Amino acid sequence: MTEKTFSIGELCAEFDVTPRTLRFYEQRELLSPIREGQKRIFTARDRARLKLILRGKRFGFSLESIRQWLELYDLGDSQVTQLTTWLEHAAQQMDTLREQRDELQDAMTELQDLITYVERDLEVRGAAEAAE
Amino acid sequence: MTEKTFSIGELCAEFDVTPRTLRFYEQRELLSPIREGQKRIFTARDRARLKLILRGKRFGFSLESIRQWLELYDLGDSQVTQLTTWLEHAAQQMDTLREQRDELQDAMTELQDLITYVERDLEVRGAAEAAE
DNA sequence: GATGACGTTGACGTTAACGTCAAGCTAAAT
DNA sequence: ATTTAGCTTGACGTTAACGTCAACGTCATC
Structure with a gap:
């Protein structure tokens, strides 16, 4: 079973964020999408992590501290x-x-x-x- | 009974913030200390509000939204x-x-x-x- | 009367977390 | 073949929430 993947646009639409945000999270190593050519492919793992990130943000945590306790989840x-x-x-x-x-x-x-x-x-x- | 008041330094020491922070909160109308000469005198009300402000910050709320629900308390x-x-x-x-x-x-x-x-x-x- | 503690007002600097272009690729539709 | 839709990488701009620094006032003290 090949896992479901997402384009940047799909994730943006689902979670109401901009592409800039997802690229920023990648740069900060909160997400790590695969490349297909030069396009980003987000896996189910990325999607799950994004959920956690956004929840963490609602709690008022910084991206850096979020990055750390994301490690707990894998x-x-x-x-x-x-x-x-x-x-x-x-x-x-x-x-x-x-x-x-x-x-x-x-x-x-x-x-x-x-x-x-x-x-x-x-x-x-x-x-x-x-x-x- | 004349209410207890505080200098900027006292409040800073108690809550571990800098003078700059308190002046900033005043400018944003979260605090409204009285003036004695040109010095700021903080009242018990200011102190109570500061507590609420810092708690709100820990919740991840912006100063602006904190300012709004501070109004609930007076x-x-x-x-x-x-x-x-x-x-x-x-x-x-x-x-x-x-x-x-x-x-x-x-x-x-x-x-x-x-x-x-x-x-x-x-x-x-x-x-x-x-x-x- | 100089020194030090504590306060003041600008004004510019900084960091986090993005926003906003500009310029270009690439596949699909017209 | 060119427009369109969606994606890419820079690179600079922005906002919030302060930090930092300079220059100054005001007491109490040595």
Whole structure:
């Protein structure tokens, strides 16, 4: 089974980015499309990585840090020692993600408190108005 | 009770930012310190806002979008209609935060699956080694 | 009265992450 | 054969978010 591949235009359309962006990611070694002649051919792996890249960007990570934890996602046929190192890196990345998630949760709780307060205020005002 | 105030240096030390940063935030209207002579005096409100700013940055938000949802945090003695509008904006902001949190959760789940897989792999290898 | 700590206002420099041309190739359609 | 669509490689431009440097003011201190 020959894997599905994509032209630069196809990927751009699917993920709403420009060719410039994908070429830039290639230059920074976040993607590594094959060449057919001089045209770029993106594999399913590239597509998967692009998904991860864009998600990482939404998290506010830099391309460089994204590049590093992309490496987590293609562990080959590694030695035991390498797997152990991998596990450490993975655990670190988990911590980073967890921290950010928790902080988001805090922000949400705070905002929700404010919202609840304002809603109560509106209720009270509504009651006062009804009592006129 | 006269509220506590801060010099630019104090805030910088506390939050590990440079004076340039705080002046920049003032110029972009994220902070609005008072002047004493020509020196900036930061109030407790400025300090609170700075906290929110830095948190927002960790979330990957732009200063401009941070500036907007900072407005959520100082609702004055508003009219009912304004409070209703406020509630809409707040709800939107909650959606944004929730979305990002959920996406972070997804990323964590994925990574955890990988970790579990690798851990199992290591266990199997350990068992194989012990059987030699 | 000079020195040093802390602050000020410009103004220009820098880095990341692309955008925006210009000039050219290449295969398919007119 | 030429237009069109999609791709290529430079190379310079842009925006956000500051950094850096120069030149200056203002106290407290030595």
